[in-house]
Amino acid sequence: MTEKVKVGIFGLGLRGFSLLKHVCDIENVKVTALCDLYEERIERATNYMKEKNIELPKFCTDDYHKLIACEDVDVVMIFAAWEAHIPAAIEAMRAGKSVAVEVAGAYSIDQCWELVKTYEETKTPIMMLENCCYGRRELMLLNMIKQGFFGNIAHCDGSYCHDLREEIIGGNVNKHYRLRNYMNRNCENYPTHELGPIAQWLNINHGNRMVSLTSTASKSVGLHDYVKKHHADDEELMNTSFNQGDIITTVIKCAHGETIKLTLGTTLPRFYSRGLTVCGTDAFFDENTKTIVRDGEFTPEEEENWLKENIGNEEKYLEEYEHPIWKKYQEEGVREGHGGMDWLVLNAFFDALKENTPMPIDVYDMATWMAITPLSERSIQMGSSPVEIPDFTNGKWCVK
Numbered sequence: 001m002t003e004k005v006k007v008g009i010f011g012l013g014l015r016g017f018s019l020l021k022h023v024c025d026i027e028n029v030k031v032t033a034l035c036d037l038y039e040e041r042i043e044r045a046t047n048y049m050k051e052k053n054i055e056l057p058k059f060c061t062d063d064y065h066k067l068i069a070c071e072d073v074d075v076v077m078i079f080a081a082w083e084a085h086i087p088a089a090i091e092a093m094r095a096g097k098s099v100a101v102e103v104a105g106a107y108s109i110d111q112c113w114e115l116v117k118t119y120e121e122t123k124t125p126i127m128m129l130e131n132c133c134y135g136r137r138e139l140m141l142l143n144m145i146k147q148g149f150f151g152n153i154a155h156c157d158g159s160y161c162h163d164l165r166e167e168i169i170g171g172n173v174n175k176h177y178r179l180r181n182y183m184n185r186n187c188e189n190y191p192t193h194e195l196g197p198i199a200q201w202l203n204i205n206h207g208n209r210m211v212s213l214t215s216t217a218s219k220s221v222g223l224h225d226y227v228k229k230h231h232a233d234d235e236e237l238m239n240t241s242f243n244q245g246d247i248i249t250t251v252i253k254c255a256h257g258e259t260i261k262l263t264l265g266t267t268l269p270r271f272y273s274r275g276l277t278v279c280g281t282d283a284f285f286d287e288n289t290k291t292i293v294r295d296g297e298f299t300p301e302e303e304e305n306w307l308k309e310n311i312g313n314e315e316k317y318l319e320e321y322e323h324p325i326w327k328k329y330q331e332e333g334v335r336e337g338h339g340g341m342d343w344l345v346l347n348a349f350f351d352a353l354k355e356n357t358p359m360p361i362d363v364y365d366m367a368t369w370m371a372i373t374p375l376s377e378r379s380i381q382m383g384s385s386p387v388e389i390p391d392f393t394n395g396k397w398c399v400k
């Protein structure tokens with residue numbers, strides 16, 4: 001029997017607890033250490049493991065440096081607050097531990113460079129667990145794009161639009177990191193759910209790269225309004241001011257001329273959407289209406305009728321363009337967790353580790369995608385001025 005990979009989990013909030021359950025289910029993987037600032041969150045995790053008759057981790061701590069140093073840990077999985085991601089990832093790589101990191105934006109360009117340099121010095125496997133890159137729709141579109149369905153792509157949109165007002169405002173009660181970030185920063189703070197898939201569609205870091213961006217922030221009124229409506233008796237919150245604009249619009253220019261528009265909207269009422277579009281010479285995709293239009297399918301006079309009959313037609317394309325990852329997954333039986341994406345992204349990490357193959361979302365992708373946050377912050381501070389996006393690959397992006 002092959003020896004099990006020994007995993008230490010750092011961060012056992014909502015996300016960490018949910019991923020722990022999946023990690024416990026992965027073959028040849030064993031959770032040997034847990035870390036969180038709050039004892040009750042560690043207890044919730046160990047109680048779950050007890051209930052499921054899973055061998056309990058011997059090492060539990062509130063100090064992530066100790067988790068990284070723990071001899072019984074080969075892999076560090078970082079599911080903690082955003083601020084801890086890059087420092088902990090760097091420390092783990094230096095300690096020779098493989099690293100899987102949940103999504104977040106960075107805090108500075110310097111720390112993105114340090115992440116890349118640490119990887120290049122240590123060659124320790126590291127992957128960003130961007131689960132949306134494993135969404136069924138995102139992968140079908142990737143497959144279609146690679147087969148030339150959309151022709152020459154000029155533009156893609158994506159968004160993280162999610163009404164998070166209660167989660168943000170409840171930060172003092174639920175000990176959540178978003179509140180302090182929304183008070184102090186003003187930026188595209190969560191770019192990767194939509195940018196990850198788009199970067200893969202446009203071959204970013206593999207023949208193409210993102211060159212510059214501009215970011216614009218709307219005024220900030222959503223959170224204060226929400227506090228007035230729902231938490232008026234909380235004096236501290238009533239006196240809190242929020243720096244974060246309600247809608248952040250970022251436009252990225254790529255080396256081959258494509259543009260990418262990212263929209264962040266988390267502090268006004270709305271429905272959830274990652275708002276993806278693909279605009280090519282041969283076809284158009286729109287996530288909000290789940291519709292694919294091929295060039296020449298209707299004349300302007302026919303458009304209204306065509307839409308009545310075809311709106312929401314994306315599923316029709318699954319039969320021909322379902323991605324092989326999803327085909328295999330359907331055959332093996334879909335697991336829970338954001339429509340299956342969580343299971344797929346975790347398995348992609350452990351498979352690459354086991355087979356010693358390159359990580360599907362590597363340190364260059366991670367640094368490039370996370371860098372959008374401090375770059376957008378800088379652009380907003382300078383009145384939406386264009387800012388350069390560093391080439392973290394140092395030219396390797398030219399090689400496909």
Ligand SMILES: NC(=O)c1ccc[n+]([C@@H]2O[C@H](COP(=O)([O-])OP(=O)(O)OC[C@H]3O[C@@H](n4cnc5c(N)ncnc54)[C@H](O)[C@@H]3O)[C@@H](O)[C@H]2O)c1
Pocket residue numbers: 010011012013014015016035036037038041062063064079080081082084102103104129130131175176177338
């Ligand atoms: N991919 C997805 O779909 C998805 C969904 C939700 C959250 N996330 C990501 O997961 C991460 C965690 O999010 P969450 O909602 O679970 O947050 P959370 O606040 O509920 O949990 C974070 C946990 O990390 C712990 N922590 C933070 N800093 C620590 C430190 N220095 N030492 C020890 N423990 C520390 C906190 O105590 C907390 O329990 C974030 O990066 C978030 O962006 C991803």
